[in-house]
Amino acid sequence: MSARDASPASCERTASTGGEALSVHNLTKSFPGRTVLAGIDLDVPSGGSVAVVGPSGCGKTTLLRVIAGFEQPDAGSVSLGGRVLTGPYGIPAHRRQIGYVPQDGALFPHLSVGANVGFGLPRRARTRDRIAGLLERVALDADMATRRPDQLSGGQQQRVSVARALAQSPCVVLLDEAFSALDAGLRSEIRSAVGEILRDGGITALLVTHDHEEALSFADRVAVMRDGAFVQVDRPREVYLHPADDGTAEFFGEVVHLSGQVRDSYAETALGRIAIPSGRDDGGVVPGGGPVALTVRTEQVILGAPDDAVARGVVRSARFLGSAVRCEIDVPGAGTVVARCRPQDAPEVDDEVGVSLAGDARVRGR
Template identity: 50%
Template sequence: MTYALEVAGINKSFGTTKVLRGISFAVESGSTTAIVGPSGCGKTTLLRLIAGFEKPDQGSIALNGRAVAGTGWVPAHRRTVGYVAQDGALFPHANVAANVGFGLPRRARTKSRIAELLEMVSLDESYASRRPDQLSGGQQQRVALARALAREPELMLLDEPFSALDAGLRVTTRRIVAEVLSKASVTTILVTHDQSEALSFADHVAVMSAGSLAQLGSPREIYDVPVDVPTAEFIGDAVVLPAVVSGSTATCALGSIAVSPNSSGISGPARIMLRPEQIEVTTDVTAVSGTVVDVEYLGSEALVGIHVDGDLAERVTVRRFGTSELTAGDRVGIRVLGAAIAYVP
């Protein structure tokens, strides 16, 4: 297997503050990896180390088998790496053609080459004469991407490039960028704190927590089988309940429910995790039942808070798609779909 990027044992501190602790992972050539985590977890620092803007205290970084940090040091401008910042970082005094051409040798800054790069990011060549302040946020980000692609990088780094855009524009721009990079077969790393963005954009997702790599896997693995409760709660909404596990069954406020084989080896007191869409509201209140305490309307879906009856009474949140006519005070039944993931308490 060919790796475009190999990161091994990276540590980084600023003064007495440890920012990264033993980060190790590899990225396959042509793939897309999203690095996701809460603010302050170290993800942007990791990206800057890969780009060559910072030096690691320990560990090594290699691009396509060539060491760029650790055993030797290759400065940022000598790495075949493209970088798109959160705000695009376009030169405000220069037009689009000059911004895109900045990444090209002077002799290659031709009108046809600029037009070709703009076409790659779904912009007409007529945009070449415009200034950045005459563009929308999404157009500015696409110009920044075209400038980065001009260098024909082996690795593209995207540092929260969609976070400043409104919701509709963010989705559209993200799709265009993903298509451009896929068509160009450019290995890509996206840093984001947006969980849904990470899951939809990338082939692989790396979850960071407090400077360490908590889990690396496919989007489905990260969402369906998170390695621990903090990861589960960060990657999407999660219903976490105390339970007692015996064999393949957990007893909790929602009754006796199946436990995933991924939880093998856990027995006795535990915490179990379900996704809200695994909990179904029914009209049958003879089994597990509860009372609706609040409904949060989100347009295409609603989050329904339910106080479950019984000695193990708990509040759970259920996701209902489409129109929900439930209101506070309604009595409902509850049914669990699929299996829960169990963790040691």
């Protein structure tokens, strides 16, 4: 069957049992003066989720718009369940069975909540029961259908936007910075609720965000984008603990730079010994030993009593961040070292503390 012959019904038949696999191959897109997507490859399994994360302007939203059908690629393809959506006989956006949730919800202010949810449905399908079921699916009361968007909170509006995306029985839901307009507490709550809705429905999901914490907590895999290309696609734990390069390491949180001397599978540093994992492109043992530049996460720097510690330092600042305290410690031979610790365990400024390392280090430049 050609892309021209494919219809939304072929995807809708599988919606009750889950989404369909999304595949992007060698996708390229340029605008005057710059290349935005430079040969992107990405596979999202049926019912799976991927978070695309990266700095502003790296091409994240353009990728979503090409998948949705709002932009046409210069080269490459987008496939859904084995059906090619792009090309000379590509499927238009409204027939792709792809739900799209934008950053601000984009609800129509002159329509009721119910009319917003049912906007893309055939008139005969816009029944009260259908709208009520969709609202209940996103944990909203059915009686909200008669309200206007301006009578809802920001979180409720975003849930309505998700309900509208689900109304089409989509194979895939695309979320374009869908939670960034919400305040911090509500953002976490709505993000978790939407993730649960998509997982329970077996719906394939692709989230675009510039927030590394959001990416790590939302999806099965994280795709790190830079300058229109992916530099790493892996499980959240792997991306955080074993980043592909220095830029990725620093994007996902503050790091501490150390110098050391390699001894077999570990390095001796001013803060003590730390392991260097072998068999990884991002942190293998330096051949033949010798000096090495390392990075560790701030939470790997452990503060304790100065007695019997390998290294000692003096706390020069302690900044309260809520769930953690960021401390700067002057350590002879290591300079200023940053550590994050629990508020209950945090030292005071001018305290002398013992400093040690936990876990393993990453070799810089690998």
